[in-house]
Amino acid sequence: MSRTLLRSAAPALRGAIVPPSIRLATTPLLLARAFNTTAPIVEPVPPEQQQHVKNAVNPTAHHVRPLAFKKSHPAPPPAPIEDSVRNLLPFLAAQPGHYITVHIHGFPYLVQEGDEIRLPFRMPGVLPGDVLRLNRASVIGSRDYTMKGAPHIDERVFECRATVTGTESEPLRIKIKKKRRQRRARRVHSKHRYTILRISELNIKNADDVEL
Template identity: 30%
Template sequence: MFTTPAARALRSLIIPRVSVRATAYTPLISRSFSSINSTTLQQQQQQQQQQQSSTISAATTTATATSINAQQQQTTQSSSIPDLTPLKFEKNLYATIKIHERPYLVTEGDEVILPFRMKHAEIGDILHFQNVTTVGSKNYTYHLDSSIDSSVVSIKGVVLEKTKKPMTVKEITKRRNRHTRHVKVKHDLTVLRITELKLNV
């Protein structure tokens, strides 16, 4: 036994050993982790379901919007086209078509001479003219500043030939210069025939 004062002081400083059992707390920790994992999985599933529902609703709204726009366009087109039954029973219809922004007044059976070469059309090809501004007869006329709808009138033509003009000599001069240059020129031509001109209303 310790009898001296120093020994008593050392005895008071001795720290008792404490035994801690970690096994008693492990079940609680595992349970908490399992509960956290289950809650996170549930949250992820809910987020996925919400995203799927939002995408489905967006697709349905876009589909309904497109259908509504198509119906509105059809109604506006039907309302913008007037009653053309008087023109339907007329004979010798004429029309004004635009080819490269140049107007041509044509009837069925006419030959049209274009002052250029159509690169993408060959001899015998059938052309559908859609830029039509005027359709009329002796008594009635239907005109639009923009092109008439292709469902109202159909005009077709066939390419007859692709040729050139006769050779001509062109004089080229410059200002304040007495010299004159002579150039031989042969311009390209394309000949069409209008095979069909009718109303579809």
């Protein structure tokens, strides 16, 4: 019923005369809509006032660009302890139960005195009973103190010796190798041997015995 009334009254409303007060009230609204739809005018900014991508002013001849992000270290880090090796080496040597990370042919091993090492290869030129001086170490420590090298520790600080106890061999392995579309098969025999070492001595020298 309401739709029928609106349709019947539509021609009359189209021809109706709108009062001037209503016309004046609607005119600024239309103008505002038309003004808002226009594209904004962007004025060029001088190069010295342009902002950097990281929200900082571009550097010029008389201006240095400030840091855009917060500094991770606002104050310089504290200076290292002078003669730390000379001051702390006696405490490290006094504590028992030392451990060391020695490097043998590029392989690191974390051991203590009395431990055994099974090298993943057969060390050439050694026999059972030989004593080896291990002079490459990256870490020496005790319960409360640790000395780290960069990359290795001076060999005058410690003495680490290992005794060759013998060699071990794995069971014989036979691997059959084939190729596609060939009736021939090849058998490869392998029996690797390993050298066994025992850490017989581990001593850390005092600062008076070492000229650092």
